[in-house]
Amino acid sequence: MTAESPIMYNLQSASPRQFIRVTCQLLLASWLVLAQFSGASGAAATPVLTGTTATGIRIEIYSDLDPLLINQIHTWYIRVLDANGAPLQAQMSISGGMPEHDHGMPTAPQITRQLDNGDYQLEGMRFHMPGLWQLLFELTINGAQETAVIDFRL
Numbered sequence: 001m002t003a004e005s006p007i008m009y010n011l012q013s014a015s016p017r018q019f020i021r022v023t024c025q026l027l028l029a030s031w032l033v034l035a036q037f038s039g040a041s042g043a044a045a046t047p048v049l050t051g052t053t054a055t056g057i058r059i060e061i062y063s064d065l066d067p068l069l070i071n072q073i074h075t076w077y078i079r080v081l082d083a084n085g086a087p088l089q090a091q092m093s094i095s096g097g098m099p100e101h102d103h104g105m106p107t108a109p110q111i112t113r114q115l116d117n118g119d120y121q122l123e124g125m126r127f128h129m130p131g132l133w134q135l136l137f138e139l140t141i142n143g144a145q146e147t148a149v150i151d152f153r154l
């Protein structure tokens, strides 16, 4: 936070508007701290994006940057679940871009490890423009090919 420190603030001379502003800053600071520690991986507890393959396999994406923002490199944690919600072992590659602009992603994100809970850590995510993005997930699960397309706007 770059605003003046609320600790230094003299409430005796504060106008109602200034008081509300400082209160909002404190609430935002508290929320940011909570949001940062709400997930085991550092990601938020609810998925930032989800997708489904034609056979009903579900992809849940948890992000250490939530909500997603332009031009910030960040990490995703990808959960692959069967129709009953059980985690699946999968090999996957992720590609994507902006279909309305006919260009790909500015980075080449890589799966770098699998967490103890089965999530796949994807490092190097970055979206450099506002607009419609489309991601293609190509999965191999027990030798079978699965694909999921996830569209979202930034």
Ligand SMILES: [Cu+2]
Pocket (backbone or CB within 6 Å): 098, 101, 103, 129, 131
């Ligand atoms: Cu674009």
